Each structure stands twice: as structure tokens, then as C-alpha cells.
Amino acid sequence: MNYKKNKKSKKWLKNNFKDFYIQKTKKNISKYRSRSWFKLAEIEKIDKIFKKDMKIIDLGSSPGGWSSFASLKIGNKGKIIAFDILPMNYIKNVDFYQGNVCNSIFLNKIIKKINKIKVHMIMSDISPNFSGIKEIDIPNIIYLNKLALNLCYSQLKYNGTFLVKTFQNKGLNQFYNKINSIFKIVKIRKPNASRSQSSEIYIVAKGYQN
Missing domain, CATH: 1.20.5 (Single alpha-helices involved in coiled-coils or other helix-helix interfaces)
Known part of the structure; x- marks a missing residue:
């Protein structure tokens, strides 16, 4: 043994x-769908990022923890546009698209489809498949973070909100500073529901100014 x-x-x-x-x-x-439901609930309790009738983009949505929580908060007139490479069961007020957002053909196709819809919030719970090798994992984290942030430029309303999961790494300061340059208020959160041994953190950015 x-x-x-x-x-x-x-x-x-x-x-x-x-x-x-x-x-x-x-x-x-x-x-609840997943542990992430509780993480978002904790963030909402502190930062009050949800309002009725909001339109939201949810990246890395499966199995639906964030979408299910957000759906309750935004009400019947709200709308969530969710994406994931994995399937996700139906959630009220959620339009789900299965595909890889890292695939530019898929992402551009969806952006074109929803192009006339500017959203109040973009939230991303995407994580890479960790290899345990920093030289591989850190660039993948940075790439996914930048992909989510870049979506703000085309799809986020003025004064909108950006919520993104990231991990403590050598590129974090640069990413944080970039967000800070285009949002009024930027905070870093570590919910209790996030495992203490995990390096994951959440950046909450309010007041999109670009």
C-alpha cells in the first residue's frame, strides 16, 4: 500500500x-447546484451587486450555481446569458449556450447574436484545468481573466459591474490595475465558502467607465 x-x-x-x-x-x-452558489451569496451580502431586471453574462456557468442565484435576485424580467463548455440544466430566465469561449469562432458567433444587448454585469467563474505546473497554469489563468475582461469592452453597459474569479499569481497586480483603470470601485474578496487552502480570490468591480 x-x-x-x-x-x-x-x-x-x-x-x-x-x-x-x-x-x-x-x-x-x-x-444550489454547486458550492459557488454560496460564494456568490456572500459577495452579494457585502457588495450588493444585483438589482431587479438586470441583464447578465455568466461565463463558466455550469452546473449553474451563479446563474441560479442570480436568477432569484434579478426577478422575472431579468435575463442571464450563460456559457460553458459543459452542459447545464435549465434555469429560469437563463439562455444557455454550450461551447468553448476560448474558441473565437464560437465566441464571436454568440457575441454577434447578442450584440444589440448591452448587459449590466459580466461575471466569470471560469477556471483552467490545473496541471500543478505554475509555468502552465499561471498563463492559462491570466488568459481566461483577460478574455472575461475584454468582453466588458463590447458588452458591458456604462456604470456596469464586473465579477471575476482569479488566483493569486505573479500577474495579479497587473490585471488588478487594468480593472482599476476602467472601474470606479474595485475590491478583492475571499468568501468563507472558498476553501481556505485554495488560492482563488474574486475581484468585484463596479462603475464601468470605458
């Missing part, structure tokens, strides 16, 4: 079976 591997597996099982947010999600999977 590989003792180190077995010890690591036991630690993973212990952490996940006792994890409050995992247990909460399992009890009502149809409502």
Missing part, C-alpha cells in the same frame, strides 16, 4: 464529507 497516497485520500474524504457547503449543496442540489 502507498501510505502517503492513502493518507492523502483519507484527508480529502475527511475534508469533503465534513465540509458544510458540500453537505448543504447535497441536501438541495436543485437549488
Whole structure:
């Protein structure tokens, strides 16, 4: 038996079976969809980013944690345009498009389809497939972050909001400064629902000025 591997597996099982947010999600999977529901709920409690009748773009939406929470907040007249490479079950007020947003053909096709719709918020929960190799993972993180930010230039309303998941890395300051140059208020959040050992953080930017 590989003792180190077995010890690591036991630690993973212990952490996940006792994890409050995992247990909460399992009890009502149809409502919460994923742990990310609770992260967004915590951000909303502090930053008050949602309003009734909003139009929102949700990048990396599957299985639907953020979209399901946002749908409750924006009401029946609101609209969410969601994208993910993985499938996602139906959510009220959500138009879901399955495809890879890193594929310029797919992304341009969807942007063209929704081009007349300027949104109040763009939110991105996209993560790369981590290899554990910094030289590979960090450029992938930066690329996905920039892709989400670039969408603001064409699709976000003046004074709109940008919410993006990122990770602590050597390119974070530059990315933060870029956001700070085009938004009035920029904050970094680390929700309690985010695992303490994870380097993930969330940037909340309000008041798009570009």
C-alpha cells in the first residue's frame, strides 16, 4: 500500500464529507447546484451587486450555481446569458449556450447574436484545468481573466459591474490595475465558502467607465 497516497485520500474524504457547503449543496442540489452558489451569496451580502431586471453574462456557468442565484435576485424580467463548455440544466430566465469561449469562432458567433444587448454585469467563474505546473497554469489563468475582461469592452453597459474569479499569481497586480483603470470601485474578496487552502480570490468591480 502507498501510505502517503492513502493518507492523502483519507484527508480529502475527511475534508469533503465534513465540509458544510458540500453537505448543504447535497441536501438541495436543485437549488444550489454547486458550492459557488454560496460564494456568490456572500459577495452579494457585502457588495450588493444585483438589482431587479438586470441583464447578465455568466461565463463558466455550469452546473449553474451563479446563474441560479442570480436568477432569484434579478426577478422575472431579468435575463442571464450563460456559457460553458459543459452542459447545464435549465434555469429560469437563463439562455444557455454550450461551447468553448476560448474558441473565437464560437465566441464571436454568440457575441454577434447578442450584440444589440448591452448587459449590466459580466461575471466569470471560469477556471483552467490545473496541471500543478505554475509555468502552465499561471498563463492559462491570466488568459481566461483577460478574455472575461475584454468582453466588458463590447458588452458591458456604462456604470456596469464586473465579477471575476482569479488566483493569486505573479500577474495579479497587473490585471488588478487594468480593472482599476476602467472601474470606479474595485475590491478583492475571499468568501468563507472558498476553501481556505485554495488560492482563488474574486475581484468585484463596479462603475464601468470605458
